[in-house]
Amino acid sequence: xxxxxxxxxxxxxxxxxxxxxxxxxxxxxxxxxxxxxxxxxxxxxxxxxxxxxxxxxxxxxxxxxxxxxxxxxxxxxxxxxxxxxxxxxxxxxxxxxxxxxxxxxxxxxxxxxxxxxxxxxxxxxxxxxxxxxxxxxxxxxxxxxxxxxxxxxxxxxxxxxxxxxxxxxxxxxxxxxxxxxxxxxxxxxxxxxxxxxxxxxxxxxxxxxxxxxxxxxxxxxxxxxxxxxxxxxxxxxxxxxxxxxxxxxxxxxxxxxxxxxxxxxxxxxxxxxxxxxxxxxxxxxxxxxxxxxxxxxxxxxxxxxxxxxxxxxxxxxxxxxxxxxxxxxxxxxxxxxxxxxxxxxxxxxxxxxxxxxxxxxxxxxxxxxxxxxxxxxxxxxxxxxxxxxxxxxxxxxxxxxxxxxxxxxxxxxxxxxxxxxxxxxxxxxxxxxxxxxxxxxxxxxxxxxxxxxxxx
Amino acid sequence: xxxxxxxxxxxxxxxxxxxxxxxxxxxxxxxxxxxxxxxxxxxxxxxxxxxxxxxxxxxxxxxxxxxxxxxxxxxxxxxxxxxxxxxxxxxxxxxxxxxxxxxxxxxxxxxxxxx
Numbered sequence: 001x002x003x004x005x006x007x008x009x010x011x012x013x014x015x016x017x018x019x020x021x022x023x024x025x026x027x028x029x030x031x032x033x034x035x036x037x038x039x040x041x042x043x044x045x046x047x048x049x050x051x052x053x054x055x056x057x058x059x060x061x062x063x064x065x066x067x068x069x070x071x072x073x074x075x076x077x078x079x080x081x082x083x084x085x086x087x088x089x090x091x092x093x094x095x096x097x098x099x100x101x102x103x104x105x106x107x108x109x110x111x112x113x114x115x116x117x118x119x120x121x122x123x124x125x126x127x128x129x130x131x132x133x134x135x136x137x138x139x140x141x142x143x144x145x146x147x148x149x150x151x152x153x154x155x156x157x158x159x160x161x162x163x164x165x166x167x168x169x170x171x172x173x174x175x176x177x178x179x180x181x182x183x184x185x186x187x188x189x190x191x192x193x194x195x196x197x198x199x200x201x202x203x204x205x206x207x208x209x210x211x212x213x214x215x216x217x218x219x220x221x222x223x224x225x226x227x228x229x230x231x232x233x234x235x236x237x238x239x240x241x242x243x244x245x246x247x248x249x250x251x252x253x254x255x256x257x258x259x260x261x262x263x264x265x266x267x268x269x270x271x272x273x274x275x276x277x278x279x280x281x282x283x284x285x286x287x288x289x290x291x292x293x294x295x296x297x298x299x300x301x302x303x304x305x306x307x308x309x310x311x312x313x314x315x316x317x318x319x320x321x322x323x324x325x326x327x328x329x330x331x332x333x334x335x336x337x338x339x340x341x342x343x344x345x346x347x348x349x350x351x352x353x354x355x356x357x358x359x360x361x362x363x364x365x366x367x368x369x370x371x372x373x374x375x376x377x378x379x380x381x382x383x384x385x386x387x388x389x390x391x392x393x394x395x396x397x398x399x400x401x402x403x404x405x406x407x408x409x410x411x412x413x414x415x416x417x418x419x420x421x422x423x424x425x426x427x428x429x430x431x432x433x434x435x436x437x438x439x440x441x442x443x444x445x446x447x448x449x450x451x452x453x454x455x456x
Numbered sequence: 457x458x459x460x461x462x463x464x465x466x467x468x469x470x471x472x473x474x475x476x477x478x479x480x481x482x483x484x485x486x487x488x489x490x491x492x493x494x495x496x497x498x499x500x501x502x503x504x505x506x507x508x509x510x511x512x513x514x515x516x517x518x519x520x521x522x523x524x525x526x527x528x529x530x531x532x533x534x535x536x537x538x539x540x541x542x543x544x545x546x547x548x549x550x551x552x553x554x555x556x557x558x559x560x561x562x563x564x565x566x567x568x569x570x571x
Contacts (some may be wrong), residue, residue: 365551
């Protein structure tokens with residue numbers, strides 16, 4: 001008795017192990033994936049029919065003989081096949097299981113063969129009704145209910161009735177438990193695979209979306225780069241270098257040069273905020289500044305006009321967007337510099353003869369803040385060796401790991417230290433100092449700088 | 457890393473926001489939400505106490521400008537109080553100080569609204 005109990009338990013354990021391995025193997029196979037993703041092929045259907053048919057045969061073979069009736073998990077394979085893969089696979093697997101069971105004979109052979117076929121069919125009908133695998137709880141309960149149906153059918157179809165009743169009495173509990181447990185294992189694994197696939201699909205979709213966005217950003221960045229002057233115009237007596245490094249693909253900084261009547265005009269500007277909104281606003285501002293500057297070669301009235309256009313046309317008043325801007329005009333003949341500073345970080349002017357730095361302070365409010373603003377124009381004389389460094393706040397507000405700003409003082413020191421180099425040398429040296437300071441900290445704002453050096 | 461806190465309060469029936477920390481590109485969105493919420497409730501006058509604001513970026517200034525412009529549109533105002541030197545610099549540097557009413561303390565800002 002004890003021996004037989006141990007033996008039965010070992011057989012049960014073996015059955016569970018085989019089912020787990022089988023479930024893992026099949027559920028991770030590409031054929032199963034094709035079915036659950038709703039693109040079944042004839043090949044994958046045939047293979048799954050064969051597989052679940054074999055599971056059914058195994059469920060018969062593993063059975064324990066009780067008075068010629070076989071207590072088994074024969075229905076399990078077709079049930080799973082139906083619930084997870086639909087009626088075709090379910091019915092196919094059921095027929096294989098039925099053929100095998102029928103060949104084994106016994107007084108319940110007919111009943112059991114019909115029932116295992118129905119297992120596949122019913123499972124498949126549930127799948128059709130739900131449109132998908134019905135889940136762990138439902139499947140397990142369904143397997144339990146089906147075994148009750150199995151018992152009733154055995155009583156109805158098998159003769160002699162007394163013997164059938166005896167078999168059913170013996171087998172009732174174990175059959176429900178065994179098939180329920182088997183289904184639980186299968187359903188758990190299948191549900192996991194389905195969830196995995198869904199997560200993967202979602203991830204793939206996000207990745208695709210991200211790729212499209214990135215591709216769009218690359219195009220946007222190219223368009224924005226095309227706004228910048230391709231080549232810095234050369235002006236006799238001056239050495240000029242400029243660069244802009246956006247923090248993201250597109251930025252809110254810009255600079256521009258224009259040669260007119262032997263004078264070189266230049267502009268450096270920074271739009272509030274960053275990213276795409278700043279970039280859009282920047283594109284608009286730049287075009288407006290350009291448009292206004294064309295007919296007004298003389299004074300700086302263009303800024304007043306540009307400001308009004310930005311306020312009127314860009315909706316800057318409601319969005320609060322604004323652009324700070326420094327506009328300068330270098331006179332080639334007398335080396336004078338005229339400028340307007342509309343709310344921009346004051347450029348630094350290194351005086352070679354004094355070895356000291358002057359600030360070119362704000363002469364008006366940032367553009368876009370309010371209509372009809374006045375912009376005061378100032379003028380100063382440049383001398384040989386002088387260096388003008390115009391920059392955006394991305395430089396002075398760059399932070400290091402200790403959350404300290406690079407600040408104007410460090411920028412001044414970097415400028416003084418490099419002032420004897422060429423314009424490009426000064427620019428590189430300042431950016432190098434900045435890089436040393438922020439080491440390892442991601443650039444958070446756009447960085448732009450123009451260096452103009454008077455030949456010495 | 458970016459941290460900003462906003463404490464809502466009502467003084468003499470005037471909504472006052474006590475803001476502390478850094479108003480940068482990230483946190484300015486929270487400030488915008490707070491201000492828009494009050495503006496949508498049809499408030500005309502708002503006071504922001506900035507005594508504990510240590511940093512104001514151009515994104516933050518943009519949010520303040522936008523709110524100011526909405527309030528002025530309905531004959532209201534956005535009053536700023538207790539600006540730290542760095543924050544004050546941002547206003548003076550960009551010229552934005554011309555558009556805002558700036559007070560030494562939140563108390564004085566409230567008082568100016570009662571006369």
